[in-house]
Amino acid sequence: MVRSDAIVLTDIATRFGTHWVQRHLDLTVRCGEILAIVGGSGTGKTTLLRAMMGLVPIAEGRMTILGENPQALNLRELIALRQRWGVLFQQGALFSALTVYENIAFPLLEWGHLSRSEISDLVALKLQMVGLKPSDAWKLPAELSGGMVKRVALARALAMEAEILFLDEPTSGLDPIAAAEFDALLRQVHGDIGFTVVMVSHDLDSLAATADRVAVLADGRVLTVGSLIEVQQVDFPYIRAFFHGERGERLLTSLRAAEKCPTLPSAAQSGSATPVGPESAPR
Numbered sequence: 001m002v003r004s005d006a007i008v009l010t011d012i013a014t015r016f017g018t019h020w021v022q023r024h025l026d027l028t029v030r031c032g033e034i035l036a037i038v039g040g041s042g043t044g045k046t047t048l049l050r051a052m053m054g055l056v057p058i059a060e061g062r063m064t065i066l067g068e069n070p071q072a073l074n075l076r077e078l079i080a081l082r083q084r085w086g087v088l089f090q091q092g093a094l095f096s097a098l099t100v101y102e103n104i105a106f107p108l109l110e111w112g113h114l115s116r117s118e119i120s121d122l123v124a125l126k127l128q129m130v131g132l133k134p135s136d137a138w139k140l141p142a143e144l145s146g147g148m149v150k151r152v153a154l155a156r157a158l159a160m161e162a163e164i165l166f167l168d169e170p171t172s173g174l175d176p177i178a179a180a181e182f183d184a185l186l187r188q189v190h191g192d193i194g195f196t197v198v199m200v201s202h203d204l205d206s207l208a209a210t211a212d213r214v215a216v217l218a219d220g221r222v223l224t225v226g227s228l229i230e231v232q233q234v235d236f237p238y239i240r241a242f243f244h245g246e247r248g249e250r251l252l253t254s255l256r257a258a259e260k261c262p263t264l265p266s267a268a269q270s271g272s273a274t275p276v277g278p279e280s281a282p283r
């Protein structure tokens with residue numbers, strides 16, 4: 001592990017009972033990058049994300065996260081470590097009986113180190129950060145649009161100054177415009193704060209707009225990891241189906257054009273994407 005790594009998974013395995021989901025999986029998430037995990041249905045993307053957060057046990061192998069080995073920590077240390085990341089699940093998962101304000105304040109109140117007025121200031125700041133109005137603070141989740149729910153969930157995930165943000169299909173359920181707005185918001189907040197993002201996504205537009213690198217899961221392992229342009233060159237059935245449909249080809253054409261003309265913005269060529277490394281070699 002080098003200082004610039006946020007998460008290092010070495011030869012890990014996950015399973016539910018006798019069903020092995022991952023075996024001999026290696027993956028490194030670099031500090032400050034947006035890494036997207038893609039793969040066919042049931043390849044274990046969500047399981048992997050949850051294993052990184054300690055919600056699914058790692059049956060074999062080693063993980064370090066933010067320089068710590070969670071398996072070597074006592075409960076108090078583990079709780080402190082878990083406060084260093086935020087999570088946004090698929091449907092936003094807000095507490096339906098709590099207002100927007102209370103939802104964002106929830107982790108801060110649980111933490112117990114801040115006064116009411118400090119919490120109030122922080123909630124106002126996070127609301128502004130995700131582009132919501134102060135008056136939205138008093139709405140209930142049922143009164144919000146899908147895009148607003150995601151924004152509130154993002155604000156809550158960021159409330160604790162997260163060093164890592166885990167996102168499970170953040171744009172699922174949004175129409176293309178709301179999804180693109182969320183992607184732009186994520187990219188902007190990420191640029192402002194510089195945290196690390198690990199996200200599961202099926203959304204090619206979203207990947208192109210946000211991800212620095214993409215890790216492709218197949219057969220319980222990381223098949224390949226690199227920029228969008230790099231991973232789509234790997235000859236594998238899922239990659240052909242996912243990246244080389246009509247929509248994928250259109251996106252790749254615009255990414256390649258952006259690569260030739262650096263004035264065009266593109267997450268995939270924003271700096272941290274590197275060639276497919278040893279962690280990605282199919283075994």
Ligand SMILES: Nc1ncnc2c1ncn2[C@@H]1O[C@H](COP(=O)(O)OP(=O)(O)OP(=O)(O)O)[C@@H](O)[C@H]1O
Pocket residue numbers: 016021039040041042043044045046047048
């Ligand atoms: N709580 C659980 N108990 C038992 N098996 C599970 C559980 N969660 C997931 N699995 C199994 O683990 C495998 C991987 O599931 P997972 O949800 O991680 O895949 P995924 O790649 O995220 O799928 P999708 O793209 O369809 O959401 C599947 O075979 C699934 O049935």
